[in-house]
Amino acid sequence: MTSATTSSATAGRPHRPHRSRLNRLLHELWFQVVLAAVLGIAVGLLLPGFGEDLKPLNDWFVALVKMIVIPVVFCVVTTGIASMSNLRKAGRIGVKAIGYFLVLSLASMLIGLVVANLFHPGTGLNIDPSTLNADDVPQAAQEHATFTGFVSSMIPASLFGAITGDAILAALMVSIVFGVALNMSGEQGAPLISGIRALSDVVFRIVGWVMRLAPIGTFGALATVVATYGAESLKQLGYLIILFTATCVVYVLVVLGAIMRACGLSLFALMRFLKTELLVALSTCSSEAVLPQLVSKLETLGIGRPVVGIVIPSGFSFNLDGSAVYLTMASLFLAQAVGIDLSWQQQLIMVGVMMLTSKGTAGIAGGAFIVLASTVTAVGHIPLAALSLIVGIDRILNEGRVFINVLGNAVATIVIGKWENDFDTARAHSVLHPSKTPPRQAAAEDTEVARSR
Template identity: 45%
Template sequence: MTEARRPIWKSLYVQVLVAITLGVVVGWLWPTTGAALKPLGDGFIKLVKMIITPVIFLTVVTGIAGMRDLRAFGRIAAKAFAYFIVMSTLALVVGLAVANLVQPGAGLNVNVATLDTGKVASYVTKAHETTVTGFVLNIIPDTLVSAFTSGEILQVLLVAILFGIALATMGERGERLLGALRTLTAVVFRIVRILMYAAPIGAFGAMAFTIGQYGIGTLVNLAQLIVTFYATSLLFVLVILGSVAWFAGFSILALIRYIKDELLLVLGTSSSESAMPLLMEKLEAAGCPKPIVGLVVPTGYSFNLDGTNIYMSLAALFIAQACNVHLSLGDQLLLMAVAVLSSKGAAGVTGSGFIVLAATLSVVPSIPVAGMALILGVDRFMSECRSLTNFVGNAVATIVVARWEGAVDMVRLRRVLASGEPSAEEIERIQLQRG
């Protein structure tokens, strides 16, 4: 009852919404001031990234060690990756289909030679440095400790999985350490709650910078691409993910309402990582087992990027259409095959989607990489939609895998989703499990 009577202005949802609105106003009316507020958004994202490594490590280790059945862990991982591959490919297909149907770049008749490719060069350089072999080797940290200082999610995940498996095989000798790690997990999630007090400030600074730096007028020039991308992403979430959710026994709209605070935080910061710890806590509160949440969510941030995949196929065809480059069915299938590989490992942070796009176009010679200069100015606006779609996709993936395992109480899940937020009892139960 106390939670229900909480003043509306104390809600993170309302605070972040107000902050985003103020950020847009400041960036629009005082663009120089808005652009100068970038450190506020960057600072908040750094705070969250600081805590993500221990969140992932502790959640995965305590989840695996507490599971005991390592065969079950392998089964969950296999199901998660199968889901990721299917949904990522489907997102690419949807993007290609919409791009061919709407033709957002048709009629622009851009001469590639006239484009200023200077700002694109750095992204292309990073893209050339990203190969499949390099990506796989990069999962392995240089040392056990460097995994925690590099900020690479997959490196932390690898170390956490190995540590959790080793701890699970120690029997009673590992119980004392497991108990200590659970207590430490509770402390880390308490830190997350403290950091969230700064979320409105971060959202305000990030949005003010975006509008102040690039201007609302930038949106007009490439409005058709932006509208097409947002509409396609919305279609994917409501229809494709909505159908998956329906088959799994829950409502996608109820899930979106349940994670609305986190979605607004992602919108304000253009980074899905900023809300990862909160998403994990809410999914646990909804009844998803901790081992599944600890494995699927962090892994999904690198392997289940529905929004990024839609963006890549749409943007690639937009550039081809704008530059009057005809792509055959074979060219588009090649593009999709390359994108399936290049999208893996792209983090949910602003700019990663642009780098992955550069990597994809570098392998498909018929599309001029220089054409990326056309969308550089609006990429920041589209990164927000990428992050939102990725975020919802990973929330759905976690529940689906948990449902696939028969490890979630559907009555409880529907009740929590319908309520719009976890009850005080659910939060207390999770905290007691961690402590």
């Protein structure tokens, strides 16, 4: 009996590693998100009626994340600035970040412009503008944003109202002012700084809990999208979808890849490190859905809190490179579809208008579509009703926009961190390439990261 038991145990051993690997995968958040995405697509295709009813799952998840975004911004930015030995550093970081954002946004728009001029995605549709119905354009897009509205959105009704509200720009401004005031208060502000740091620990614990619900939000989002638009949505205006997706891929590999190589890091390693955040952003089509976790991970990567605290919140308002590519491509697509030939001068004017209007819809769901409406209205060359041509596929195009927006802001934070000499390159290499890090060194770094939190 003993030999039989031994032989059976031996026979069962080869299967244990597979089971243990599967168990580890099932406990990984990114794998749960992928699994939820597959199930959501299946439900949307096989049970479309049920799939449409699952929309609240995604809405609830995004609402929970937005609930915690402003506290994260306040804690990170305030403590980052308050702990600076030199306030000039905060101003320097802000100026460098804005300069970087403007250059990348302009480059992104010009890339979209060149691609649309080379491949003419809208040529051949021959749409008569008089047959289009402006009622198909969402009301929020028709009430386009203005630059004065953008400035007004930065000024909250009250100091603490910005912290309890949902406007990132207003919260960012109040956090910067509050952090500067604490920094200048000296010892009198020390107890308050300690209290905000303690609050930060509590806030990030809540972030961890909320992110565990990401698979549920992913499942509901994809089930609803597939059920609403169906498999045919993948064929509708397919050329534009394929061309935009290909442009996004090339942008990531060429532009962001080159920037990461200049920083001495691997873009693919960064994408593996942020795989959960990128998957959640793709499935929910919301950049804000990953902002809290992105802040935490970039600090773990070795970037100083002042840099992360200033670059990430401002980047999610000013550095939307994926949206920038979309804006110029979509504008030229609409012009080509209705048979309007825009000169290079008109196209460059359009880019200039977009550089302004794109700053007025930060944090608004479907903000890029609203910016597109603003530009079409301001420039006046394309009828507003033409937007009805891409309303149905805007959700699909949003996938590429959100992916680049999140990844681009992570890259921007690394760039500014290295520019400011506030970046631990050794820790970044050990985090991005754990297999190449000696076990003792990795354990010591993990302990250091845990203590810093």
